[in-house]
Amino acid sequence: MDKKLKSKSLCKWKKEDVKQNGEELIDILSHSKFFCEKCLRSSRLKGTLCKPEKLDRMVE
Ligand SMILES: [Zn+2]
Numbered sequence: 001m002d003k004k005l006k007s008k009s010l011c012k013w014k015k016e017d018v019k020q021n022g023e024e025l026i027d028i029l030s031h032s033k034f035f036c037e038k039c040l041r042s043s044r045l046k047g048t049l050c051k052p053e054k055l056d057r058m059v060e
Contacts, residue, residue: 010048011039 008017010028018025032042033056036049046052 008048009050010043010045011036011041011050 010025013021013025028043028045028048031044033044033054034046034049034052035042035055036051037053038051039049041049042055043049043052
């Protein structure tokens with residue numbers, strides 16, 4: 001993955017980023033363990049969300 005994108009919050013990805021990094025996006029989104037409380041996006045990498053919250057907290 002693009003190093004710049006990896007350090008970039010997933011919440012801030014633009015349409016172009018999604019287009020160019022579709023596979024990476026799917027990789028990040030699959031098996032999501034966290035979600036962003038602010039933007040309601042999900043990710044398996046905590047660092048890619050601006051306000052990450054653990055998903056399993058919602059299950060209980
Ligand atoms: Zn966010």
